[in-house]
Amino acid sequence: MPPESNGSRPTASRDYLGSADPTERERRAESFGASAAAYAAFRPSYPEAAVRWALEPVAGDDVVRVLDLAAGTGKLTEVIRGLGMEAVAVEPDAAMLTELSRRLPDVPAFTGTAEEIPAPDGAFDAVVVGQAFHWFDRDRALAEIARVLRPGGVLAALWNLHDDGVAWVAGLNAAAQALGSVRETRESPMRQELFEHVAFADQASAEFGFHERRTSEQVVGMLGTHSRILVMDEVDRTQVLARVRGYLRARPETSTGEFDVPLVTIALRAVRV
Numbered sequence: 535m536p537p538e539s540n541g542s543r544p545t546a547s548r549d550y551l552g553s554a555d556p557t558e559r560e561r562r563a564e565s566f567g568a569s570a571a572a573y574a575a576f577r578p579s580y581p582e583a584a585v586r587w588a589l590e591p592v593a594g595d596d597v598v599r600v601l602d603l604a605a606g607t608g609k610l611t612e613v614i615r616g617l618g619m620e621a622v623a624v625e626p627d628a629a630m631l632t633e634l635s636r637r638l639p640d641v642p643a644f645t646g647t648a649e650e651i652p653a654p655d656g657a658f659d660a661v662v663v664g665q666a667f668h669w670f671d672r673d674r675a676l677a678e679i680a681r682v683l684r685p686g687g688v689l690a691a692l693w694n695l696h697d698d699g700v701a702w703v704a705g706l707n708a709a710a711q712a713l714g715s716v717r718e719t720r721e722s723p724m725r726q727e728l729f730e731h732v733a734f735a736d737q738a739s740a741e742f743g744f745h746e747r748r749t750s751e752q753v754v755g756m757l758g759t760h761s762r763i764l765v766m767d768e769v770d771r772t773q774v775l776a777r778v779r780g781y782l783r784a785r786p787e788t789s790t791g792e793f794d795v796p797l798v799t800i801a802l803r804a805v806r807v
């Protein structure tokens with residue numbers, strides 16, 4: 535999506551991350567393990583259609599070896615496995631990795647980063663990145679991803695965003711001040727440049743709308759796993775989440791029981807030359 539110029543992190547995403555401060559970025563990139571169980575419980579999965587589209591360039595192969603890079607608790611890994619492909623997970627955070635292995639015990643899972651991937655050259659047909667490419671040092675990560683992909687392999691990055699084209703979701707974004715905007719992400723010119731690198735060609739993008747059923751408490755729980763909220767001090771976090779809870783109780787769409795949360799997966803892919 536959406537990078538900006540930011541010293542050694544040239545592709546940080548201002549519209550998605552809401553901050554260009556490198557210290558805050560680092561704290562946020564490392565914040566997820568503190569809520570690993572909640573992350574697994576409350577964050578959305580990825581629609582199968584989006585993952586199929588992402589992996590289309592290698593889908594004809596008999597065996598497709600996919601690296602889920604920055605795999606977190608394994609949300610994307612699980613969809614890849616559901617498509618009958620071989621999945622390997624790499625993730626720097628120990629708590630996230632533990633959660634992944636608890637949920638998907640037979641997936642090979644390794645500690646590592648996008649900038650130093652623990653795998654040999656040409657080991658994978660595809661590298662997928664869910665909700666994490668914006669945390670990478672883009673140039674180092676692209677060179678490293680190119681190294682572990684075979685020629686003709688595919689790199690894909692996916693992001694789930696709440697569809698703020700829906701009025702109550704736009705209000706939720708305002709109350710939480712922590713969610714990426716689909717419109718801004720769509721319009722970001724930087725999105726087109728994300729995979730610009732000598733080792734990659736044929737960049738393409740697509741969007742996939744979907745819904746997940748949630749209660750208001752689950753939405754509050756999901757928001758509590760967003761990095762901007764995770765790095766807040768206790769008082770601020772409690773205040774923001776109380777404001778969100780109040781908002782959801784007041785809206786007719788979300789005040790009782792389960793409701794559909796409208797989401798959009800934005801997917802980018804490019805082929806290793």
Ligand SMILES: C[S@@+](CC[C@H](N)C(=O)[O-])C[C@H]1O[C@@H](n2cnc3c(N)ncnc32)[C@H](O)[C@@H]1O
Nearest residue numbers: 563566604605606609627647648664665666669
């Ligand atoms: C929002 S979570 C996404 C997790 C998972 N891919 C998903 O879709 O649910 C972002 C993940 O990126 C990881 N991460 C942050 N910086 C990274 C880096 N430089 N290399 C690899 N992973 C990184 C974090 O530890 C975290 O698990």
